[in-house]
Amino acid sequence: MAKVGLSPLDPSSFSRPEYVKVTNLALNLNVNFDRKIISGTTELTVEKIDKTVNEVILDTLDLNISKIYDAESNENLEYNLGDHIPDYGKKLTVQLPKNEKTIFKIAVGYETSPEATGLQWLSPKATAGQKHPYLFSQFQPTHARSVLPCQDTPGVKTPYTATISAPQEFTVLMSAIRDGTKKIAGGKLSHFVQKVPMPSYLIALAVGILESRSLGPRSHVWAEKEIIEECAYEFANTEHQLKTAEELCGPYVWGIYDLLVLPPSFPYGGMENPCLTFVTPTLLAGDRSLANVIAHEIAHSWTGNLVTNRNFEHFWLNEGFTVFIERKIKGKLESAASQDFDAYTHVTDLNEAITLIGKNSPLTQLVVNLSGVHPDEAFSIVPYEKGQTFLRYLENVVGGPEIMEPFLRSYFDHYKFKSIDTNDFKSYFQKYFTDNSNIASIDWASWLHKPGMPPVIPDYDKSLALICDEIFNKFVNWNGSESCPIKIKDVESLSSFQLKYILQKILEGPVQTVSNLQVLSELFGFDNIKNAEIKFIWLRICLKAHWEEKIDSVFQWINVIGRMKFVRPLYRDLYNWEKTKQLALDNFKANKQNMMHVSAYTLARDLHIEE
Ligand SMILES: CC/C=C\C/C=C\C[C@@H](O)/C=C/C=C/C=C\[C@@H](O)CCCC(=O)O
Numbered sequence: 001m002a003k004v005g006l007s008p009l010d011p012s013s014f015s016r017p018e019y020v021k022v023t024n025l026a027l028n029l030n031v032n033f034d035r036k037i038i039s040g041t042t043e044l045t046v047e048k049i050d051k052t053v054n055e056v057i058l059d060t061l062d063l064n065i066s067k068i069y070d071a072e073s074n075e076n077l078e079y080n081l082g083d084h085i086p087d088y089g090k091k092l093t094v095q096l097p098k099n100e101k102t103i104f105k106i107a108v109g110y111e112t113s114p115e116a117t118g119l120q121w122l123s124p125k126a127t128a129g130q131k132h133p134y135l136f137s138q139f140q141p142t143h144a145r146s147v148l149p150c151q152d153t154p155g156v157k158t159p160y161t162a163t164i165s166a167p168q169e170f171t172v173l174m175s176a177i178r179d180g181t182k183k184i185a186g187g188k189l190s191h192f193v194q195k196v197p198m199p200s201y202l203i204a205l206a207v208g209i210l211e212s213r214s215l216g217p218r219s220h221v222w223a224e225k226e227i228i229e230e231c232a233y234e235f236a237n238t239e240h241q242l243k244t245a246e247e248l249c250g251p252y253v254w255g256i257y258d259l260l261v262l263p264p265s266f267p268y269g270g271m272e273n274p275c276l277t278f279v280t281p282t283l284l285a286g287d288r289s290l291a292n293v294i295a296h297e298i299a300h301s302w303t304g305n306l307v308t309n310r311n312f313e314h315f316w317l318n319e320g321f322t323v324f325i326e327r328k329i330k331g332k333l334e335s336a337a338s339q340d341f342d343a344y345t346h347v348t349d350l351n352e353a354i355t356l357i358g359k360n361s362p363l364t365q366l367v368v369n370l371s372g373v374h375p376d377e378a379f380s381i382v383p384y385e386k387g388q389t390f391l392r393y394l395e396n397v398v399g400g401p402e403i404m405e406p407f408l409r410s411y412f413d414h415y416k417f418k419s420i421d422t423n424d425f426k427s428y429f430q431k432y433f434t435d436n437s438n439i440a441s442i443d444w445a446s447w448l449h450k451p452g453m454p455p456v457i458p459d460y461d462k463s464l465a466l467i468c469d470e471i472f473n474k475f476v477n478w479n480g481s482e483s484c485p486i487k488i489k490d491v492e493s494l495s496s497f498q499l500k501y502i503l504q505k506i507l508e509g510p511v512q513t514v515s516n517l518q519v520l521s522e523l524f525g526f527d528n529i530k531n532a533e534i535k536f537i538w539l540r541i542c543l544k545a546h547w548e549e550k551i552d553s554v555f556q557w558i559n560v561i562g563r564m565k566f567v568r569p570l571y572r573d574l575y576n577w578e579k580t581k582q583l584a585l586d587n588f589k590a591n592k593q594n595m596m597h598v599s600a601y602t603l604a605r606d607l608h609i610e611e
């Protein structure tokens with residue numbers, strides 16, 4: 001059911017940019033760690049699209065508004081705040097000055113709530129340095145409205161400037177070009193400019209005690225000093241990845257590409273905030289093996305950030321394209337076999353996700369209906385993996401990468417700086433390939449609108465998987481009485497992705513005995529494994545085997561890291577084992593105040609807790 005007052009163009013926003021549209025944002029905000037609030041003014045430039053309309057509609061969530069005024073005349077403006085709709089907030093309707101102008105500057109004075117869903121305020125003990133607090137944001141999909149009044153829909157893109165005041169010793173970073181700092185009494189001002197129009201969900205802010213290291217001509221990595229050298233080592237290939245992405249996609253328009261490695265509670269692997277990708281420290285494997293997430297975030301510089309889904313019902317346009325490009329970068333930097341291995345092994349993940357959601361659930365369609373469903377609730381890997389599968393299928397139909405890649409560059413160029421929906425993509429594709437008779441066979445309706453697994457799974461190169469299948473078969477056919485049939489020499493040349501694939505097969509296969517798992521653990525050194533992807537699957541295998549000694553390790557890990565990709569399945573596994581069900585519920589209750597809103601919100605649903 002659609003929620004009252006939400007837009008017909010975007011079921012997750014109150015705003016109506018088709019009448020009056022925000023065209024620029026200027027933030028002037030102060031960060032108060034003691035009160036856990038941000039306060040100040042956001043100035044919005046708005047333009048009448050429909051000259052007969054005299055009000056602008058904005059999204060807000062838990063903002064305490066003190067006044068709204070015409071920034072040019074300083075005259076107060078009338079406004080109305082609607083009823084609070086859980087998860088969506090309040091519709092803010094501002095009456096525009098009554099004159100002949102079509103462009104206005106309105107300023108909103110306000111402060112945020114300490115519970116702002118788009119912010120995480122960390123106490124010193126949740127940081128590596130342990131001495132100072134830390135603040136970071138995560139606005140995708142609809143949390144920008146908890147920090148600034150805005151048209152919080154990806155259908156609206158604007159440039160922004162910001163002046164942020166914070167205590168002197170802190171570094172302030174945003175998804176923008178840094179434009180200098182100035183000392184003031186009791187703190188400092190940090191200035192930012194983002195000239196490229198972008199949606200509200202890409203505005204980002206982090207404030208902490210940070211250091212940086214250069215990664216290349218247009219990149220720095222930022223992190224707390226305790227992990228900065230590790231980060232500089234891990235992400236040393238960033239410039240190679242950027243150059244490869246540019247060869248595939250066209251010019252990089254954002255100027256700089258910096259990385260910020262956040263404290264472990266960050267809920268995602270990475271977030272593609274322009275000029276400053278946010279990443280989880282769970283990428284720090286020590287051997288650069290998880291830097292594919294950086295390729296993913298770099299790819300977003302075109303897919304999502306330059307060409308943006310009009311609303312989150314078309315999220316696959318952001319994420320399916322991004323995974324497709326990420327794997328192409330991998331193919332160019334490593335090999336075609338590893339590109340395909342990545343795609344092939346994720347078919348299993350897609351299947352697992354679809355089974356969990358329900359193979360007939362409309363949320364497993366590529367294009368979803370989000371009326372009455374919050375995007376955070378609908379989020380899964382389906383748009384990522386089903387989306388990339390569709391694009392790979394289309395690539396095969398049109399004649400391969402040599403034909404598809406020029407199309408991709410043309411598509412990015414055609415729709416750059418715009419927000420589009422699936423029909424825009426479809427019509428551009430059909431027009432571009434109008435002379436290609438193969439495209440008549442594409443069953444668009446099934447691909448886009450049917451739930452469940454994709455209609456076609458492309459014939460991927462499985463050479464790297466076959467090596468793993470042999471090792472897996474040896475292990476599962478082992479009765480445990482003779483010595484383990486897997487030897488060091490069988491596994492030492494495996495990549496961490498191959499090891500992960502073997503473990504995934506073990507997880508999906510029959511329950512293992514603890515004694516067989518002990519042998520496997522010694523062989524691979526799982527007790528001290530640094531690679532978070534391996535650690536994750538390994539702990540799931542241990543829980544499935546009801547290996548009681550490992551329960552503590554699981555809780556220790558999920559109480560430190562916040563990455564939902566790992567934390568959610570582990571909580572679900574704990575919930576599904578009678579011995580750990582109540583422990584999981586108690587642990588969640590004890591720790592949810594340390595989690596970001598999105599983690600607490602989705603975990604409460606996973607654990608069937610009525611909030
Ligand atoms: C069908 C889905 C419909 C709507 C979802 C829209 C937004 C989802 C929202 O919850 C925000 C997602 C943010 C994602 C950020 C990063 C991911 O790419 C990370 C993926 C998982 C990981 O690696 O940790």
Ligand SMILES: [Zn+2]
Pocket residue numbers: 296300318319322
């Ligand atoms: Zn992504």
